Amino acid sequence: AGANCVMLGSMLAGVEESPGEIIVYEGRPYKDYRGMGSLGAMSQFSKDRYGTGQKSDSGKTVPEGIEGRVPYKGKLADFIYQFVGGIRSGMGYVGASHLDELRTKAKFITISNAGLLESHPHSVALTKEAPNYSPRRS
Template sequence: MDTVTEFAMAQEMNELGGLGIIHRFMGIHEQADHIGRVTLGPSSAAIGVTGDFIERAQELVQSGCKILCMDVAHGHHKLVKESIRRIKNEVTGRFDILVGNIATRESARDLCEWGADGLRIGIGGGSLCSTRIQTGVGVPMVSSIRDCVSVADEYNVPCMADGGIRNSGDVCKGLGAGADTVMLGSLLSGTKETPGVISKQGQWPNETLQKKYRGSASVESKLDRGEQKNVEGYSTTIPYKGKVKRIISDVMDGIKSSMSYVGAKNLEEFHSKCELIKVTNAGIIEAKPHLL
């Protein structure tokens, strides 16, 4: 997303033990420059499957990119198959390709067969995504994670859960359902490290600090790129949250605590020991703080 990750976020995420994927909605040289400045660990950048994607992929890899994230709304597509083949054959250097987004067993199997090094799972679950409303297409996150992981494990291909993450508990559920990593978007929005300016809204003494956050398929984002069709997202402003380190620390604390409840020492044990159950509406109410 162009309102979440550029150099500052990627650098900070690396320092905190994560990985920031630098968005692709900028020029090739500009994106490569962001990659070249990330120094604290492996770097990752998004690419498409049409236009200048081969040239972009090559320059990113030459600048030090270790993970190319093939960023398309519908990952189970013949263009994706052809793009994976071309990148593997034409781009020189050492890198992996993370491919998505998908939500079914069939798509997971095909992407693994096509040569994907990692799968990104999730259709329509993003905080500003309206795909399921606009198109009726999508699979609930836990179901799609379990289905895709069951196939990807046969190929020893890692999976990333992407969408629907509102708090550290959701991260734990994504990992518990079988994902190896979880992608964060809205949870990181509004922080100091995100692209964009901090704006003031309201009048003193009630003024607040805000930052813009928008979906990649929102009207605003598409118009900025000269596109008008297939609008499946929204834009909004987020109260300024300060440094992202506090949020990542909260997420890490939640994961550690969740693993202790389950009795797992590592992610492999967490996958095997987690038990998922159905929860009623009464159970959902009970799970929240009662006094607030």
């Protein structure tokens, strides 16, 4: 189980160092996110990346990504610190001392939506949010 590389575009889009302004929406900070395959990105600069450098006769593109906003996550170093801490914690759960060992020892399991809800705090009002956890907001 595991991968040799990952794509972190939307995950890192909310950090301070990512391009874009911080926008406050309904009292919470966000940053705009535009995936490389989105219509806006393809219209501006990524057509060649997706093999659509020449516009068709109709001048249309076929987007494969989205545009939206993601929660602001603060400084990259602080976000990565929490992210790496989560990986280290997972390594501890499976008894892995390095990433190659994690790949061989990890087992992915599927849980139901009810199991996912049950695995998060419930029946309690959070009074302080931890930097590595924020409850789902609807």
